[in-house]
Amino acid sequence: MTKSVKNQVKLLPNQPGVYLFLDDKNRVLYVGKAKNLKNRAGSYFQKSTLLTPDKQIMVLKIRQIKHIIVDSELEALMLETNLIKQHQPLFNIILKDDKISREEHPRLSITREIKNDKAKYFGPYSDRTSIEKTLELARKIFPFRSCQSLPNRPCLYFHLKLCPGPCLLTSQRKNTKYNLTNIRLTHNHNLKQVAAFLAGKTSLINKELKLKLLRAKKAQNYELAIIYRDQLKAMAKITARQKIIYHKPVSQDVISLKNNSKQAFINLFVIRDGKLIDQKKLNLKIRGQNQVTILTEFIKQYYVRQTDKPKEVIVPASPLTADLNFGFKITIPKKGRKLKLIKMGEKNIKLLTHENKQYEQKKEIILEKLQTLLKLKQKPNRIEF
Numbered sequence: 001m002t003k004s005v006k007n008q009v010k011l012l013p014n015q016p017g018v019y020l021f022l023d024d025k026n027r028v029l030y031v032g033k034a035k036n037l038k039n040r041a042g043s044y045f046q047k048s049t050l051l052t053p054d055k056q057i058m059v060l061k062i063r064q065i066k067h068i069i070v071d072s073e074l075e076a077l078m079l080e081t082n083l084i085k086q087h088q089p090l091f092n093i094i095l096k097d098d099k100i101s102r103e104e105h106p107r108l109s110i111t112r113e114i115k116n117d118k119a120k121y122f123g124p125y126s127d128r129t130s131i132e133k134t135l136e137l138a139r140k141i142f143p144f145r146s147c148q149s150l151p152n153r154p155c156l157y158f159h160l161k162l163c164p165g166p167c168l169l170t171s172q173r174k175n176t177k178y179n180l181t182n183i184r185l186t187h188n189h190n191l192k193q194v195a196a197f198l199a200g201k202t203s204l205i206n207k208e209l210k211l212k213l214l215r216a217k218k219a220q221n222y223e224l225a226i227i228y229r230d231q232l233k234a235m236a237k238i239t240a241r242q243k244i245i246y247h248k249p250v251s252q253d254v255i256s257l258k259n260n261s262k263q264a265f266i267n268l269f270v271i272r273d274g275k276l277i278d279q280k281k282l283n284l285k286i287r288g289q290n291q292v293t294i295l296t297e298f299i300k301q302y303y304v305r306q307t308d309k310p311k312e313v314i315v316p317a318s319p320l321t322a323d324l325n326f327g328f329k330i331t332i333p334k335k336g337r338k339l340k341l342i343k344m345g346e347k348n349i350k351l352l353t354h355e356n357k358q359y360e361q362k363k364e365i366i367l368e369k370l371q372t373l374l375k376l377k378q379k380p381n382r383i384e385f
Contacts, residue, residue, distance in 0.1 A: 001045045001059070008065045009045060011358065012038040013351055017069035018079045020087075024063045028087040033076035037067050058091045068279050069348055082275045105166035106191055107145045108135060138197050141234045142190040164190060206235055250274045251311040254338070255298070256345025257291060258353065264294045265352050267345035271310070281352050295319040299326075314338050 001009075012019070019041040021030040034040030043049050044059055051059065070076050084092050135146070143162050147155065150167040157163040164187040168178050196205055209232050216225035254269040264286050270278035286294060296319040303309060303326045312329045319330065333339040367379040374380075 002063065005045070005062055005065065009038070009042045011355055012041055012065070012067060013069055014038050015069045015347075016071070016073050016076050017067055018076050018083060020066040020083065021058065021062045021091075022064040022066065023061045026064070028089045029058050029061055030089050030091040031080055031084045031087060033073070033080040035073045035076075037069065041065060041067070054091060069351060071344060071347075079276055082277055086277050105145060105150065105169060105187065107147065108194070109146075109148075137234070138194050141231050142193040142197070143186075144190050144194055145187065206232065209235065248274055252314055252338075253310045253312075254314045254341045254345055255295070255316070256342050256349055257295060257316055258346065258349045259286065259289075259291060259294055261288045262286065264289075264298075265349045266298060267348045267352070269341060269345055272308075279348070281348065283352070291317050292319060303328075314342065316342050 014036050016033075016035050017037045018031060018033050019037055020028050021041075021044075023029055032040065044051065044055070044062075068079060070079060138144075139146075139162050143157075143164055145163050145166050146157070147163075147167075150170055152167070154165045154167060155163070158165040158167075164183050165178065166183065166187045168183055169180055193205055193208075209228050213225055213228040213232065216222070216228060250271060251273070252269075252271040254271065256267040256269075258265050262285065264284040266280075266282040266284065268280040268282070269276055270280070282298075284294070284298070289297075295315055295317060299313065299315075299319055309326060310328055312331055314331050314333060316332070318332050331338060333342065364379075370376075371379045
C-alpha cells in the first residue's frame, strides 16, 4: 500500500456508504458497500486479511479511494448496485442469463466475463454472496431453472416448487401426469419476470401480479390467488421505498451547498432513470457571496457545458431563476424525499470540509518545510517546472 492510499484510508468516515477503488489512470477497479467505510475499505490493506488472488492483484493497483456516505447499509446496497452497473469494474462479479444464447430451456448462471453473444447480462455485483442472495429471493417469487444440465427426471427443486421442471419437456415418457404446456409457459414467463426483477422493473411486475390476483379471485381459483398474493408480499419487501431510489424514470440533479466567507462546498447527486448514478464534490473559492448568488453562478457555469441535463434540479435555496433558461425545472423542497436527499448531500459536504481542512493543514506544513530547505523569505505560492 502506498503512503497516499494509507492516508486516504485514515480519512474515511465510520459511517455507512459505498467505496470505489481507482487505479493510476483513474479507472474504477472495484465498488463495494460498507456499514462502516473506514473498517471495510481499510480491511483490504491489513496483513491479517486473507484475500483471494484476484483481490491481491487489485490491491496492488489501487491508487485512489473515493466514497459516498448514506444513511443506512440498505441504501449503500442500492447505491452500490447502481455504481457497479455504471462503471463495470474489473474486479466485480457479473450475473448472466443464458436465455437467448445457447439453450432451448434457458437458465441463470454466474460469470466474470461478458461475451459478445446474445445472452442477457445483469449486474455486475460486488461479490458472489450478494448474487446468490438475490437469486434465492427471486427464485422464491418466480421459480426458475438453475441446473447446468437437464436431469432425466425432476429434482428436489421441482418438488420444493423452486423450479417449473423444464427437464420434463425433454422427457420421452408417454402419458406423463404433468401438464407440459403449462410447464413451458410457466418457465418462459418466470424467466421474463426474473429478468425484469434484476433490471429493477419492479413496478411493472407488481401491476401484472395485482391484475392476475384479481382475475384469479373472480374465477374463484383461490389456490392460484394465494400464489399471486404471496408473490406480491415478497415484492413489497424488496421494493420498500428508499430515498436514493425512485421506482419511476425520474431525472434529477440534487445540489447541496455549505459556504463561509471564502469557500463554498457543493455536493451534486446525479439521478437518472430513478437511480442515483453519480456524485460530484466541488470546492469553490468565493469572496463573501451569499448562497443565492453562489447557486445562481454555479448553475449557470455548470449546466452550460452539460449535454446530459436533468428534467429537474433540486436546490436548498432559490437561485436567480430569471437568468436561468436551461430547460429544466428548479425545485426548493420543504419536506419529503427531495429534502432528505439535500440533507444526505449536506452530510457528504461535512465530510468534504473536514478532508479539506486536513489537506490545508498538511499543505501548510509542507510549504513551511520547503521554505526552510530552500531558504526562502516566504512560503512559495506556486511551483513551476
